Amino acid sequence: MADFALGVGSIYGIKIELNALFLLLSLLILYLSTYLFMIWVLLFVCVLVHELVHSITSKWNGVTVKKIVLYPLGGGSIIDTTGLKPETEFRISIVGPIASLLLAMLFGIANMFAPAGIVRTTLQLLFMLNIFLGAFNLLPWMPLDGGRALRSYLQEKRSFLDATRLAVRASNVITVLFVAGTIAYAFLAPGFSFTYREFIVLFDVVIAFIIYSGAQSEMQSAVIKENIADLYARDAATKNYTVVKSDMRVEELYRKLLKGSAHIVLFKMGGKIKMLSNALLQKTPKAKLAGLSVGDLGADIPSVADNLPLYDAIEKMKLEESGIAVVTKRGRLFGVLLMPHIESIVALHMSQKHKQTNK
């Protein structure tokens, strides 16, 4: 359920999705207070602007944008990082927090002209929230914008792995300061009730933990990227699939599957390689199914060239949210990538590397 997201349309050709927990929390807030809900919506319009600035800058720099997702704790622009140059990543990262600070300025100015009352209070609140949004994302805090910007800057004179290592180290310092600061503030500042104090500390510790985990995961990815730089999509490809014709009748397909030759069924249609979709098979009414052909039951899957670095192939599969991809060699089917199999290959490859360096 945490993976579920509701598509709500697209802006400037960029799909916008609302994460399930975000929706749930929004409903809860609406139930608690209409004013709080209005602030919540306005805040997330600001978050959306922040993300749109990331995404539009990506597009301008020729980077494919998959979508923007809004989570309870902020937004995310899902972009294709394959072959992303450090200077491009720097530009994409830095424009988001700058946009938030500009928004804050606008709200600050508007606030000066607004009459006292709920409008001015709201403008002041939005001013503060956008200052926060901008400032937090300027801190060198991986995997937030500032952390990414720092890493791409460090890459000027360092490898990706070394730059990531330094940026993650800086992040961890900030995480420690953030938690220590929260605890000090909550317990030394006067006038907080016990429950409120507990709540701030808990909330900030959760945020710190999420950011810390994100930084560790960036570090892990960098280590893997470095270690499998000599592996290509073809190395992890398996040959365990059957290719059939797209006009094969379902009856014939059934007889073929009963023979147990393969459980991954591929076919070519309209110049693209597609996969027999188990989900479609389940969903189609049985009476209708009998009259169909394999071509009616296909799912699109990502396709990568055999000489694409394996790391980029993994990133592409993650981007497309697919556990499977086809590998082509000079336009012809070469093999199939399966995420668990890739993971096994990567683990084994890294163990062999380790052995060599220890010799």
Place this chain on the structure above:
Amino acid sequence: MADFALGVGSIYGIKIELNALFLLLSLLILYLSTYLFMIWVLLFVCVLVHELVHSITSKWNGVTVKKIVLYPLGGGSIIDTTGLKPETEFRISIVGPIASLLLAMLFGIANMFAPAGIVRTTLQLLFMLNIFLGAFNLLPWMPLDGGRALRSYLQEKRSFLDATRLAVRASNVITVLFVAGTIAYAFLAPGFSFTYREFIVLFDVVIAFIIYSGAQSEMQSAVIKENIADLYARDAATKNYTVVKSDMRVEELYRKLLKGSAHIVLFKMGGKIKMLSNALLQKTPKAKLAGLSVGDLGADIPSVADNLPLYDAIEKMKLEESGIAVVTKRGRLFGVLLMPHIESIVALHMSQKHKQTNK
């Protein structure tokens, strides 16, 4: 996360697990009120007794008990239903609610001798809760105990499919009455606040929906069971695996996987067929991994005979919570069952059946 469960020990050789949502809700209740938490714990001790009576009766009747799981809305005894006789299922189902009614009687009697105050109030509450627990589970409401008991009784003179169809029909009548009754009670009974009313209706509708879905799923299973009665484990088995020796070094395994011959690696160890575990590969430190053999990285997977009805094989895989199983023929490896592949085979088989009956 909804699938996560915490093992807390075992009683009479039966493993007890607490579902993640159950744990979360328990913590929330503890946070709200210590007394409520105590009642909650006592209630679930009663639910556990109810489930233990199911499970122990199962064992006495030679039925394998996998475990008992406690969920926010009740408990479940996970038993092996392969070849379960209707009269045995009737006995196993009916003893649970009877145990709850006996417990209610005990609390009722104890209440008469208890001094007025919190002890008596608690005993009265437990009396009421167990009456509910017993009565609800005596209603012919699939998939609760009473529904199962009714179905097994109906099987005396009917097929499994027809008995299920009748029992599900009875269930649906009760579901409609339950929802209508809740709405009538909440809106006609005086003295409820608006929020409280909303809460009861919402809670009961959620319960009704869960039970209704459970009944539909029982119906679907019965249709599948009837339709694939002529399919056996061997029919859905695929031959896509590599068999290696358990003493194969990790280095050699890596070279083999790079060749892309197969992504499922099986090996024999101690007379059992095991599978190379991707999870273990990921978890093992890379430095240690290089020194291991395939035998150190094995996971147990269920094993079924080639002539086991496919439906029973599916039930066994669900019981063992495994998406994969090996099929053996006269003790030798025959093939591998993969859940998505089984689902495809079942869907295609049913479409072909449909075609035949419509001719």
